[in-house]
Amino acid sequence: MTTIDWDSAADSFDEEPDHGLLDPVVRHAWARRLESWLPGARSEVLDLGCGTGSLALLAAGQGHRVTAVDRSPRMAERARAKLAGTGAEVLLGDAARPPVGGQRFDVVMVRHVVWLLPDPAAALRHWFDLLRPGGRLILIEGVWGGVGLPAGRLTGLLSEFTERVHHEPLSGDPDLWGGPVDDERYALVARAEPPRRHTEVVDVHLILRRGPDVLLARRAGTGYADALLHCPSGHVEDGEDVREAMIREAAEEIGVELGPDELRVALVMQHRGPGGSPRTGWFFEAEYDPARPPCNREPDKCSELEWFPLDALPDDSVAYCRAGLDGYRAGEHFLIHWHEDGDPVAYQPHGARRAVPLPAGGTGTGGVHHIELWVPDLATAERGWGWLLGELGHVPYQHWEHGRSWRRGDSYVVAEQSPDLTGQVHDRCRPGLNHLAFHVRDRATLDALVAEAPAHGWRQLFPDRYPHAGGEEHVAAYLEDAAGYEVELVAGIAQARPAPQEPDPHADVRERGRD
Structure with a gap:
């Protein structure tokens, strides 16, 4: 790590604290920022438009090997004096096309230069060419008194070369400038990446x-x-x-x-x-x-x-x-x-x-695993439920002496004639299951199911009000099998069910009798 004697170097700084960093508070603020922008390990840093070498000196003081470039002979001379003893090299040349030959760097650092260039995009392209893979381009810019380069425009120019750009506002840190500022000042840290990510x-x-x-x-x-x-x-x-x-x-x-x-x-x-x-x-x-x-x-x-x-x-x-x-x-x-x-x-x-x-993810917590119906006659239930569930996209799943099941996705429906069954007819008006409801793709499919249902042991409920027995905005059919189980078939995916009305305790009994 290079040790900087700041007292000895002070005579070489510019008089303005925000440029020359003579003020210890300003100098410390910039050193802190550079430490966060530069790699932690010793790196090759190219400082373009280095001026009197103030930022180059900070980078050298943090252990990096610095090459500094400025087109002004006077500035380059002052930078050499300031950087004497640090191992840094100062070159005279244009920041847009620095005289570094085929050398490559880990960091290219540019302060208050891009806004002055006649072709910023060409300069950015060349600077990215000077970086090693994974290297960093650090741009410190701003807008002063209506002149300069807004961050949005510079970020847009960088988008041609990289997708990784970190924007860091600097206006709100008065220590960087020797006092409060009210204009736009910022740093952009862009990473030189391998070829762009796959896009489709x-x-x-x-x-x-x-x-x-x-x-x-x-x-x-x-x-x-x-x-x-x-x-x-x-x-x-x-x-x-x-x-x-x-x-x-x-x-x-x-x-x-x-x-x-x-x-x-x-x-x-x-x-x-x-x-x-x-x-x-x-x-x-x-x-x-x-x-x-x-x-x-x-x-x-x-x-x-x-x-x-x-x-x-x-x-x-x-x-x-x-x-x-x-x-x-x-x-x-x-x-x-x-x-x-x-x-x-x-x-x-x-x-x-x-x-x-490609299979979709599992249902997860809260999804329906299965629904089990106890039926008085398994053969009859298998004919009726097997037909209906098959038409609705379920496939045969389990088969045992007293039961059958049909599966769709992660859920399945069971019909079982259990030896423990205590009745022969399901009464949907008693406490317990009232009905099952299934989606049907469209009205045409619904009509076809209603027409075929009687041949498979299902009778239609409320046929005089089909397909709006559930409400004017609700397109559905209601079917009942011989055991008294009701099924509602709802046409239209994600169709909202009308809000329930005050129930008539005798309405369902009357409708069943009328049917």
Whole structure:
């Protein structure tokens, strides 16, 4: 560690304390800041526009090997006198292109220089070239009396070269300046990083549902996947979140103005096209509104819009989009779809399946583990509940002498004919379970379930008020099996249930008798 004799060096300082650091309080304040900005280990430091060498002397005093550069012969001479005995080297030259040859440094330090340069971006580029990997560029700048360089502008210039910039305001520390200041003064510490972090395009896709059908657009005149079908889609632009981007793209491409509450996330998929770079796609689901029919707003990019059954999609589609729709239909939420180089962009009915589903996280504390129903006749319950739960996406799970279960995700439903059963009919009007309620995707699916239910042992409750027996804003069906269990099927994801009214203690009995 170099020892500095400050009394001997004092004669070489400028007279102004904020530049010459003659004042011990000012000098200590800058030494403290430099200690936090410079590496803890001995490092090679390049001080550009060093002036009389005040900051160079502080860096040398903290054990660093310093090379100082200034274009003024007078300043360079004073810096040499000040730094004598420290091992520092003082060079005469331009701070923007310092005469250091191929030498590389751990730190490049520049104070009150950038704002004077005719081409700051070129200087910053050169200074980053002078840094070793992981090195630091320390810029001390400000705005004085309306001239100078605001921190926001300089940070913007640095964004071309690094993502790691630490901004430290200095105006609020009067010890640095020999007294209070009311203008903008700051330091930026930027790190020289290896090549930029991986980035991906983010795109959005609209799955517009009209009952069992989805809307697809045929690409044309784009130079990519022309003549193939694809969901209405586009890229997220700077400053947008994915939902805002989807709303904008829907309006631009098909003229449908969607509200944020009409969009539901259906699927997220990371995709790589053949020979291309990865991207991440967000697939959103929305319901068709007859009052807002879609139309082709971009005929230069799209030759037609057409509805297709989700369970019978056409083959002449973009493989990326088809993988998303197939995953959506299968109930997946996260996919990786990675083309091999040489794979076609178009969907291949008999080609390799590149989509890999990713399991979501567990339910965690508070989620429903299972629901167990005791039934008087297991065979009857298996026929009725097995059909209904299968239509709702559950799969057979457990099978034993007295019971069956069906699972969906982390939860399952059990039907058991227990030897300990004490009754033969479930009465939902007694204390205990009143009914189970399940989501149904849309009104068309609900209608189909209601039509098929009687063939599987279910009867419809309140048919004269279908589908609004639960309220005008609530689209649902109510079914009951032979054992007296009630199921509510609610159409529309995340549909709010109307607030309950004051109960009529006899209403349910009357309705059951009327049915």
